[in-house]
Amino acid sequence: MKTREELAEFRIQKAQRCLESASLSLQQHYYDESISSSYYAIFHSARALLAIENVLAKSHTGVISLFSLHFIKTGKIDKVFSKILSEAFNKRNESDYLDFFLANEKDATEQLKSAELFYQEVVKFIRHLER
Numbered sequence: 190m191k192t193r194e195e196l197a198e199f200r201i202q203k204a205q206r207c208l209e210s211a212s213l214s215l216q217q218h219y220y221d222e223s224i225s226s227s228y229y230a231i232f233h234s235a236r237a238l239l240a241i242e243n244v245l246a247k248s249h250t251g252v253i254s255l256f257s258l259h260f261i262k263t264g265k266i267d268k269v270f271s272k273i274l275s276e277a278f279n280k281r282n283e284s285d286y287l288d289f290f291l292a293n294e295k296d297a298t299e300q301l302k303s304a305e306l307f308y309q310e311v312v313k314f315i316r317h318l319e320r
Contacts, residue, residue, distance in 0.1 A: 208305060211304060215297050225281050225284060230307070253275060
């Protein structure tokens, strides 16, 4: 059986791969794929934090809600990261599910920057716990 720390590390690695995918997609002008991959980097980063707390979410909205409950409302993570998660979720939904939605370079670039910031904050938080 895996420990919470091992699960968190697995999810962080998955988030890192999503960041790489988002960056490559952006370079290829696949903006909708970049937006989606950036969101998943944020999503898996948030799930890594939830693993540390031994909390299981069963849906994307569950992750958002539980992240807010366990990390934002407790002051462990700055509230700006709750906004990043929610906005990334909404942008990914638009990009993935709205017919005729045209993703653009600006949106994809902003989403990737937000994902990198979110990922870095989560890694910093987890590394601090390991000390």
